[in-house]
Amino acid sequence: MSITIALAGNPNSGKTTLFNAMTGMNQFVGNWPGVTVEKKEGALKGRNDVVVVDLPGIYSMSPYTPEEMVARDFLVQERPDVIIDIVDGTNIERNLYLTTQLTEIGIPVVVAVNMMDAVDKRGDEINAENMSKALGCKVVKISALKGEGLVELAKTAVEIASFGKTSPQHIFRGTVEHALAHIEEAVLHDLPDERQRWYAIKLFERDGKVAAKLGVDGARLAHIEQDIRACEAEMDDDSESIITCERYSYIESVISRCRVLKHANEMSLSDKIDLVVTNRVLALPIFVAIMFVVYYVSITSVGALATDWANDGVFGEGWNLFGAESLPVPGVPELAERFLNFMDCAPWLRSLVTDGIIAGVGAVLGFVPQMFILFFFLAFLEACGYMARAAFIMDRIFRRFGLSGRSFIPLLISSGCGVPGIMASRTIKSDRDRKITVMTTTFIPCSAKLPIIALIAGAIFGGAWWVAPSAYFVGIAAVVCSGVILKKTRLFAGDVSPFVMELPAYHWPVPRNIALSVWERGWSFIKRAGTIIMLASIFVWFTSNYGWSDGSFGQVDMSESILAVLGSSVAWIFAPLGWGSWQAAVTTLTGLIAKENLVGTMGVLFGVADEENSAAMWSVFAAHFPALSAYSFLLFNMLCAPCFAAMGAIRREMMTAKWFWIAVLYQCGFAYAVSLCFYRIGMFISSGVFGIWTIVAAALLVMFLWLLFRSDSGGSKKTGWNASAASPING
Numbered sequence: 106m107s108i109t110i111a112l113a114g115n116p117n118s119g120k121t122t123l124f125n126a127m128t129g130m131n132q133f134v135g136n137w138p139g140v141t142v143e144k145k146e147g148a149l150k151g152r153n154d155v156v157v158v159d160l161p162g163i164y165s166m167s168p169y170t171p172e173e174m175v176a177r178d179f180l181v182q183e184r185p186d187v188i189i190d191i192v193d194g195t196n197i198e199r200n201l202y203l204t205t206q207l208t209e210i211g212i213p214v215v216v217a218v219n220m221m222d223a224v225d226k227r228g229d230e231i232n233a234e235n236m237s238k239a240l241g242c243k244v245v246k247i248s249a250l251k252g253e254g255l256v257e258l259a260k261t262a263v264e265i266a267s268f269g270k271t272s273p274q275h276i277f278r279g280t281v282e283h284a285l286a287h288i289e290e291a292v293l294h295d296l297p298d299e300r301q302r303w304y305a306i307k308l309f310e311r312d313g314k315v316a317a318k319l320g321v322d323g324a325r326l327a328h329i330e331q332d333i334r335a336c337e338a339e340m341d342d343d344s345e346s347i348i349t350c351e352r353y354s355y356i357e358s359v360i361s362r363c364r365v366l367k368h369a370n371e372m373s374l375s376d377k378i379d380l381v382v383t384n385r386v387l388a389l390p391i392f393v394a395i396m397f398v399v400y401y402v403s404i405t406s407v408g409a410l411a412t413d414w415a416n417d418g419v420f421g422e423g424w425n426l427f428g429a430e431s432l433p434v435p436g437v438p439e440l441a442e443r444f445l446n447f448m449d450c451a452p453w454l455r456s457l458v459t460d461g462i463i464a465g466v467g468a469v470l471g472f473v474p475q476m477f478i479l480f481f482f483l484a485f486l487e488a489c490g491y492m493a494r495a496a497f498i499m500d501r502i503f504r505r506f507g508l509s510g511r512s513f514i515p516l517l518i519s520s521g522c523g524v525p526g527i528m529a530s531r532t533i534k535s536d537r538d539r540k541i542t543v544m545t546t547t548f549i550p551c552s553a554k555l556p557i558i559a560l561i562a563g564a565i566f567g568g569a570w571w572v573a574p575s576a577y578f579v580g581i582a583a584v585v586c587s588g589v590i591l592k593k594t595r596l597f598a599g600d601v602s603p604f605v606m607e608l609p610a611y612h613w614p615v616p617r618n619i620a621l622s623v624w625e626r627g628w629s630f631i632k633r634a635g636t637i638i639m640l641a642s643i644f645v646w647f648t649s650n651y652g653w654s655d656g657s658f659g660q661v662d663m664s665e666s667i668l669a670v671l672g673s674s675v676a677w678i679f680a681p682l683g684w685g686s687w688q689a690a691v692t693t694l695t696g697l698i699a700k701e702n703l704v705g706t707m708g709v710l711f712g713v714a715d716e717e718n719s720a721a722m723w724s725v726f727a728a729h730f731p732a733l734s735a736y737s738f739l740l741f742n743m744l745c746a747p748c749f750a751a752m753g754a755i756r757r758e759m760m761t762a763k764w765f766w767i768a769v770l771y772q773c774g775f776a777y778a779v780s781l782c783f784y785r786i787g788m789f790i791s792s793g794v795f796g797i798w799t800i801v802a803a804a805l806l807v808m809f810l811w812l813l814f815r816s817d818s819g820g821s822k823k824t825g826w827n828a829s830a831a832s833p834i835n836g
C-alpha cells in the first residue's frame with residue numbers, strides 16, 4: 106500500500122525548497138481539477154511507495170480563495186495519510202494559525218519547523234518537544250535549504266502515517282466548546298470521532314459550503330444556529346472572529362511554552378507603537394483623529410492659506426515680492442491682459458482667454474497647494490507603514506458590517522483617484538465584496554473633488570473646521586451603509602472573505618520616495634487642468650456666452666446662452682435638493698467629465714476672473730448658495746456617479762452592462778436620496794419649511810433606516826448561512 110503525504114504551509118515558508126529536497130527529480134506538475142492552481146506530486150526519494158503532494162501555499166483553510174479551497178478539499182475529502190505542515194521558524198506566530206486548523210482535521214500531522222539555520226543564527230531557541238506537547242502532534246526541526254533534518258522528517262512522516270494520531274490540544278473557551286459539543290451531537294454523530302471537531306468548528310463559523318457538503322437540512326441548521334447565536338451574544342462578537350481570536354490566544358500560549366528569544370523582552374519599537382495604534386479600543390479614535398488632522402490641515406488651515414496665496418497672487422492681482430514698497434509681481438490675469446493688449450486681440454479671444462481658460466483652469470489650479478499638502482500626508486502615512494494598519498483596523502470594523510477589510514485598500518487608493526481605486530478591487534476574491542467595493546469606492550472624495558470641498562468650506566462656511574473632514578467621513582459612512590444595505594439584498598448574497606495582510610514594521614520614509622509620490626499625483630492633477638479641464642472650460646465659456654437671441658446666433662447675455670437653456674431644462678431635477686439654478690445643474694453635469702470641473706465651471710459661470718481677489722470672487726458664488734443648499738450640493742456631487750474615466754473603470758471591472766448600470770444608478774439614486782433628506786429635513790428643522798418634499802424626505806429616511814437595520818434575508822455571514830448552504834435561515 107502506498108502512503109500519501111500532503112505538504113501544507115504558508116506561502117514563503119520554504120515549501121518548494123522542501124518539496125524539491127524530498128522528491129528530487131521525481132516530480133509531476135499539473136493542475137488541480139477545475140482551477141488554475143498548480144498541482145505538484147512526486148515520489149519520496151528512495152521510496153517509490155510514498156507520494157508527496159504539494160498543496161498550494163495558504164494562510165488558513167477558509168473557503169474563500171481557490172488555493173484554500175483546493176487545499177481543504179484535498180485534505181478533507183481525499184484524506185492523505187499524513188500531513189507535513191511546514192512552519193517558518195522565524196515567524197511561528199503567523200504560521201501556527203494554519204497548524205491549529207490542520208491538527209483538527211483528524212489526520213496525523215507532523216510539524217516541520219523550517220529555517221532553523223536562521224533561527225539558530227539569531228540565537229533564538231525552539232524546543233521541539235514542548236511544541237509537540239502543546240500542539241498534540243510530532244514536531245521536527247529542519248532546514249530545507251541546508252538539507253538538515255529531512256531524513257528524520259521523512260521517517261517520522263512515514264511512521265505516523267501508519268500508526269500515528271494527532272489529538273488537537275486546543276480547548277476553546279467554555280461557551281464555544283459548549284456550542285461545538287451541541288453541533289457535534291446534532292449533526293455530526295455519524296462521522297468518526299476524530300473528524301467531528303473540524304466539521305463542528307466550520308459549522309460554528311457558518312461555513313455554508315461545509316453545511317451543503319454534509320447535507321445538513323434546514324431544520325438542523327436552524328437548531329445549531331441557536332447555539333451559535335447564544336455564544337455570539339455571550340462573547341459579543343461574530344462566530345468567525347471568536348474562533349480566530351481564540352486561535353491566536355492559543356498560539357500565544359504554545360509559543361510561550363516552546364520558544365525562547367535571545368532578545369526576548371526587547372519589544373521592537375514597531376510593536377510598542379502597535380500596542381497603542383492597533384489597540385482594540387484606541388485604534389478607531391486614533392484613525393479618525395489622524396484623518397481629521399490630515400484633512401483639516403491640508404484643506405482648511407495651512408492648505409487654505411496656501412491656496413489663498415495662489416488665488417490672490419498667481420491667479421489674482423499679483424503680489425509684492427519684498428514688502429509693500431517693492432516691485433509688484435503681476436498675477437496671471439494681469440499678465441494675460443497685458444499680453445492680449447499687446448497683441449491687440451479681438452474681444453472674443455480676450456474673453457475666451459480671461460473668462461474661459463483663466464477663470465476655469467485657474468480656479469482649479471488655485472487648489473494645487475492644498476493638493477500637494479494632502480498628497481504629502483497620504484504618502485507619508487503610506488510610506489511609514491500606518492496605512493497598512495489602517496486597513497487592518499478597518500477590517501475589524503468593516504467585518505461587523507459584513508464587509509471585508511480588503512475593500513479598504515481600494516477606498517484608500519480612491520482618496521487619490523477613483524480609477525486605480527476601482528481597479529484595485531480586482532484583488533478581492535469574493536465576487537460579492539468586489540462588486541460592492543466597485544460600486545461604493547468612489548464615495549470617498551478623490552483629489553479632484555477636493556477643490557469643491559475646499560471651495561464650499563471656504564466660501565460658504567467661512568473656513569469652518571468641520572466641513573473638509575466631514576466630506577471624508579460622509580464618504581466612509583456612505584460606503585459602510587451601502588455595504589450593509591446591499592449585502593442584505595439577494596443580488597449580493599455570499600460570504601465575507603477574511604483578510605490576511607502582513608504589517609510591515611514602522612519606518613521613517615525615504616524623503617525621495619515621498620517626494621516622487623507627491624509629485625506624480627500632483628503633476629497628474631496639474632496635467633488634467635491643462636487638458637481636459639481646459640477643454641471643458643472652453644466649452645462652458647462658449648456655451649455660456651453664445652446663444653440665439655432675436656432669431657440670430659451670437660454673443661448673448663448669459664441668461665440666454667445655450668448653456669442656460671440646457672441647464673434650465675434639467676434644473677428641475679435638482680430643485681428639490683435646494684439648488685435648482687441652471688448654473689448648479691450645469692456644474693453638476695460638467696462634473697461628470699471630470700470632477701475638477703465643478704470648480705472650473707463655477708469659475709467661468711460666476712465670472713470669477715473679473716473679481717479682484719479670491720474672497721470677493723467667491724462671495725458672488727456664496728450669494729448663490731445658502732449654507733444648506735451648498736452642503737446639499739456638495740453631498741450630491743460627492744456621492745453621485747463619478748467622472749467618465751471612473752465610470753469606464755466601473756464598466757470594465759463589472760464586466761457586464763447590466764452591472765455597470767446597477768452601479769451608476771445606485772450611486773446617483775443614493776446621492777439624490779441623501780441630499781434630499783439632508784436638505785429637506787434640514788430646512789424643516791432650521792426654518793420650519795414643510796411641504797410635499799419634506800414628507801418624501803422623511804419617507805426616504807425611514808426606508809433607509811429600515812433597509813439598514815432590517816434583518817438579513819440575503820444570506821450574509823453574520824445572521825444567516827451563505828447561499829450555498831442547504832437552506833438559508835432568515836433572521
Ligand code: GDP
Nearest residue numbers: 116117118119120121122219220223248249250
Ligand atoms: P514557498 O513559497 O513556501 O514555496 O517557499 P520557497 O521554498 O520558495 O522558499 C522561500 C524562501 O525561503 C526562499 O528564498 C528560500 O531560499 C528560503 N528558504 C527555504 N528554506 C529555508 C531554510 O531552511 N533556511 C533559510 N535560511 N531559508 C530558506
